[in-house]
Amino acid sequence: MNENNEPLLDPLVDPHEVHLIVLTGMSGGGKTVALRALEDLEFYCVDNLPSALLPQLVNAVINDDRGKRQRIAVGVDVRNRGTDFAHMPTVLSGLAAAGVQVHLIFLDCRDEVLIKRYSESRRRHPLATRGLSLADAIAEERRLLRPLMAIAEKVIDSSELNVHQLRRLVATGYAQATEGLTLMFQSFAFRRGLPLDADFVFDARCLPNPHWHPHLRPLSGKDAAVREFLDHEPMVGEYYADTVRWLDAWLPRFEQDDRSYMTISIGCTGGRHRSVYLVEKLAAYYRDRREGVLTFHRELE
Template identity: 40%
Template structure:
């Protein structure tokens, strides 16, 4: 991808109460491909985005940064920093994560963490002081997310629905491969298509690959191939959104044939086209063994 002069187009500022789930939210956005940074002074945000103008993930997916009470007096720069940021970046979102005092207290006692503003006082004193300190920032928030009764999965779902336009999010990766070279170890679902007619034994198709129309037409001309596709589509249509909604950032589907050049490539190409049209998730396609020597 040519990233010259593109710059960062999206920035999400995560702020709010200690123990409300900012670290969880940052991880969710990082799993979406965003460049993530924790506990940055507000005044440095503009400089950070300038520095990231040539960072591929930051340019492509955006930047997520946590700014909170750990910044101490540096937090006073937040309003001015946001004004500068909005003049610099087309899309800026401020997400304030909150929870009830009782829930925050329970979370701190469970994890045995020290509250950033605890000092010589107790947890409740620290929580009260933090609420007062963050009140000006709360008033600037574009989204307030109360995590008191939310599970990790529900926090993820709400964040992605608001910030990414999808309740599932995640990426779908389709990989074609040859079983003679071993199956990818990280596939979530693996389909063996060696039952399909093999174009390798057709002299005019042998030197081609599953990316070529002639090879694809040959494979899909058989009744069993057509029936396979008719059964595969409903399965993919059912499992893909459920699997991504379960919390994994990526669904990896492997398609294997003998050498990884003809049948698996043709099927992977068709699955990739299906997902690109049917799902909001980012889809990518990899032909692992397409250039390998196919001699036997």
């Protein structure tokens, strides 16, 4: 019930197995990265939503998709109104009482790391408009967010995590909200070493290299010109088809073994053309056939 004693959810909506993840935490702590990971897991994602609108969002998403999409992620930070932080615990407890699976994740980070990240990115802190120094803005943000940190289901310290590690941590933690095995396809450059978290590694260095074509060199495997070049190379098509056949044959066997997450890494020399192209093509193929498919391009992000 809300403050007017009205039900939070439409009584015609069945909240059973609805997962609502609320992401909050320190600005610069990785909320955008975490939200993107959940979006790749096919959560319906909204950033900077007022807490009072959370029940309406849950109702709208369930009704719009007729119960098919039952995974929602919302970002909340200091850009929200100050009263939101005071009201959020009441709203979340009301949704939980209505049957929604509510998860509150707080992304934390050490102050000195946040200051370094802001210095390197040259971004402005959201509270800088109040005339505060960066250190004072971070201290004020911690004070404002303290009520949410106190009730968080999980606190993730991103101080020592890179983008990919944070993305994987969030995805593995909440892949159970999807059905079956969650796949992470990642591209990388062999010259920078193998990814430490790879379950399987495919080597694409034998394929024709767009790098040797001056007009393609500054582009990546996401660009149309590179895709068109590789689409017309028979060896690339054969490599892709063989990879799909292998994955189609073996992925179900890992699922039968109750595996919930797998990282498939594809490398080439520079990690920008062939590996990126194959990762994007494989991800598109499997997104048409299953839930929970993520991509990460180590040398592009």
